[in-house]
Amino acid sequence: MERSTYIPAERQKKMMEYIEANTSAQIHELAEKFHVSEATVRRDLDDLDHQGMLRRTHGGAMKVDKSASYESAYSERISLMMAEKHRIAERAARMVHAGDTVMISAGTTTYFIAQALSHLENLTLITNDLYIASQIVLPHTSTLVVTGGTRRPGQQGLIGAVAEHMLWNTHVDIAFVGADGVDPIGAVTTVSFEEVSVKRLMLNAAARSVIVADHTKFGRVAMARTCEFNEVSLLLTDQGLNPELLEKFRRINAEVELA
Numbered sequence: 001m002e003r004s005t006y007i008p009a010e011r012q013k014k015m016m017e018y019i020e021a022n023t024s025a026q027i028h029e030l031a032e033k034f035h036v037s038e039a040t041v042r043r044d045l046d047d048l049d050h051q052g053m054l055r056r057t058h059g060g061a062m063k064v065d066k067s068a069s070y071e072s073a074y075s076e077r078i079s080l081m082m083a084e085k086h087r088i089a090e091r092a093a094r095m096v097h098a099g100d101t102v103m104i105s106a107g108t109t110t111y112f113i114a115q116a117l118s119h120l121e122n123l124t125l126i127t128n129d130l131y132i133a134s135q136i137v138l139p140h141t142s143t144l145v146v147t148g149g150t151r152r153p154g155q156q157g158l159i160g161a162v163a164e165h166m167l168w169n170t171h172v173d174i175a176f177v178g179a180d181g182v183d184p185i186g187a188v189t190t191v192s193f194e195e196v197s198v199k200r201l202m203l204n205a206a207a208r209s210v211i212v213a214d215h216t217k218f219g220r221v222a223m224a225r226t227c228e229f230n231e232v233s234l235l236l237t238d239q240g241l242n243p244e245l246l247e248k249f250r251r252i253n254a255e256v257e258l259a
Contacts, residue, residue, distance in 0.1 A: 006034065008223050009193075012044050016053055024062035047191045047222050050180055081214040084238035084259075085109045088212055089116040091259035092176055092236060095210070098122050100173040103202045104132065106157030106195075107178030109212050111135070126172065128158040128198055152194060159194050167201035175206035179213045179226060182235060184248040186221030193224040200227060208233045215240035229254040 006014060011034055018033065019025050030041045049056045054063055089112035096102055099122040104110045106129035114132045117123060123142040127133055133146045149163030177199050181189035188211050190196060203209040209232045218241055229235070235249070235256045249256045 008044070011036070012048055012223070015041075015044055016048060019054055019061055020063050024057065024060060026060040029060070043220060046220070047180065050191050050222075080108075081216060081238075084214040084240060085112045087238050087259040088214065088236055089113045091257070092210065092212060093117050095174060095208070096120065096123070100124070101171075102126065103167075103170070103172045103175035103177075103206055104129065105175075105177040105199055105202055106132070106155070109214060110176055110178050113176050113212065124172075126170065128163055128202075129156055130158065131156040147198075149198075152192070157195060157198075159198050163198050164201055167198065167205055170205045172206050174208045174210065175202045176210050176212050177202050177226075179211050179217055179222075181220040181222035182211065182213055182218045182237075183221045184245070184252055184254070186225070187228045188226045188232070188235075189220075189222035190224050190226050191222045196224050196226055203227055203232060210234045210236050212236045214238055215242070218242070219245050 015030055015034065018030070027038050027041045031038045045054065045056055045061045048054045049061065054061045085108065088109055092113045093116035096117055098120050101124040102117065104114050104125065104127045110129065111132050114125065114127065114136045117125065118136050118138055121139050121141045123138065124145065125138065125142065126145040126147065128147040128149060130151065133144060136144065138144055147158050147163040147166045149158030150160035152159055179188050180191045190199065211232050211234070215237050218237060229252065233255065235254060237256065237258060239258050241258060246256060
């Protein structure tokens, strides 16, 4: 039984401080220090890795070079599960038609979706991701809209009051929103409380809302709850999803599609 008195956010902060001070740490070492299971440590390290706060290694984690550029960290994350992300993007693109208005949240899976949509004419593409905005080239008949807002430290997603105000006054045909955790009990979650408001507004702005995440995000619960399953139209993932986990989603009537 876990005996930790830390809430998850505080525990992750303490883990980061420990890893920073010691350069690296092993899972069993962190489990013993923070009085939690090794499974909990793995989840915490995965969340911190997704935030770019550390680098996961076999059996543990190591601190990252703070002088490294965000793009370098981004390129590492975008290369993970690349084939699966491409398949998800191809399926997502088939949901969109020329002339649609599309919302895309910050993230690596969503980057591939934006890329897959870049050939469509008369498209309006709205995103809060500076990397997507800088890399995607649309036809001259299409329009790219960036939400504005405050860039999160070390990230490319825009958050805050400016982004939220823009999204509050927007309606789109479809929104593709990424997730760090999709769990039958924990619902849809993300690693940062700061992202939740923007993601929720994106989902609420859409006639059809789609959560996109590769199968490694399923069965995981990240720190901040984004939404319940009945608040979105579809969960889109890849064929690698565990059949037993898929059955759990179907039992709670969550709409899941495998690309």
